[in-house]
Amino acid sequence: MQPYARMCRHIWWAFAASGAIALVAALAAAVEIAPAPFLAGVWQLASGVLLLVALLRAPGGIRRSSGGLLRSLPFLGAAVGGILLGAMGVLLPSSDPRISLLSIGIWSVLAGAGYLAIASLARRFRVPDGGLYVVAWSGLAVGIGVSTLPAWGLGNAALAPAAALAAVGVVTIVASTRLRVLPDEAPPVLSNRETRRRERSGG
Numbered sequence: 001m002q003p004y005a006r007m008c009r010h011i012w013w014a015f016a017a018s019g020a021i022a023l024v025a026a027l028a029a030a031v032e033i034a035p036a037p038f039l040a041g042v043w044q045l046a047s048g049v050l051l052l053v054a055l056l057r058a059p060g061g062i063r064r065s066s067g068g069l070l071r072s073l074p075f076l077g078a079a080v081g082g083i084l085l086g087a088m089g090v091l092l093p094s095s096d097p098r099i100s101l102l103s104i105g106i107w108s109v110l111a112g113a114g115y116l117a118i119a120s121l122a123r124r125f126r127v128p129d130g131g132l133y134v135v136a137w138s139g140l141a142v143g144i145g146v147s148t149l150p151a152w153g154l155g156n157a158a159l160a161p162a163a164a165l166a167a168v169g170v171v172t173i174v175a176s177t178r179l180r181v182l183p184d185e186a187p188p189v190l191s192n193r194e195t196r197r198r199e200r201s202g203g
Contacts, residue, residue: 002184003059003071004121010058011051011075015111015176018047018082022169029162036161037100041089043165044107048082051075074117078110098150100161105147108168112139115175118182127185132178139171 025039033039055072069076085103094100115136122129146164154160 004118005127005182005184007055007058007071008118008179008182011054012176012180014047014050014054015172015179017050018043019169019171019173019176021046022165022172026162026165026169029165030159032158035093035095036097036158036165037089037095037103038093040100040104040161040165041086041091041093043086044082044103045086045090047107048079048084048086051079051082055079074114075111078107078114081110082107097156097158097161101149101164102147104161104164104168105143105145108139108143108146108171110143111172111175112136112141112143115139115178118179122182125185127183130178130181132175132182135171135175135178139168139175142167142171 021043025043028034029036029039055075085107089100089103113136115132119129119133119136123133142164146167149160
């Protein structure tokens with residue numbers, strides 16, 4: 001678990017920056033500074049590039065060790081997907097807000113799957129994840145919900161992409177705070193005698 005945890009503690013900033021950019025893009029979309037699909041594309045492209053750079057530079061990441069590529073797989077999908085989806089949104093912008101909802105939802109699902117993979121690994125090694133497991137399912141739920149809105153005839157309003165960006169931004173920032181403090185190993189299990197001794201000594 002240690003290589004994965006150490007990698008997460010070195011890439012958290014990319015998710016924090018992604019969440020902040022998503023909130024800024026949400027505000028810009030709400031006041032109609034630029035078309036929502038273009039803003040979503042800018043956010044996804046920036047997120048993908050930042051995450052890829054973080055994975056390349058992180059200890060135990062893609063370039064740092066022989067198993068770095070395997071350890072980076074949980075978040076490699078979000079990095080590559082962000083770059084591809086973002087490039088399409090920037091180079092081929094659409095005026096249909098449903099297109100941006102679909103791309104926002106796809107990235108949220110990719111990121112949520114990465115959080116879930118790390119959280120599941122932490123649970124396997126009995127390492128406290130600080131709530132990352134719940135955040136992961138929240139990201140997946142937001143992504144699936146956002147991307148399926150057009151199928152239900154919803155999401156035509158101009159504010160729908162702004163709300164989607166804001167939701168994904170909040171989840172991403174919360175996930176970054178969990179990744180930042182992910183421990184290497186489970187806390188030591190104290191014997192009953194040691195526990196009583198520490199309680200008597202005040203800790």
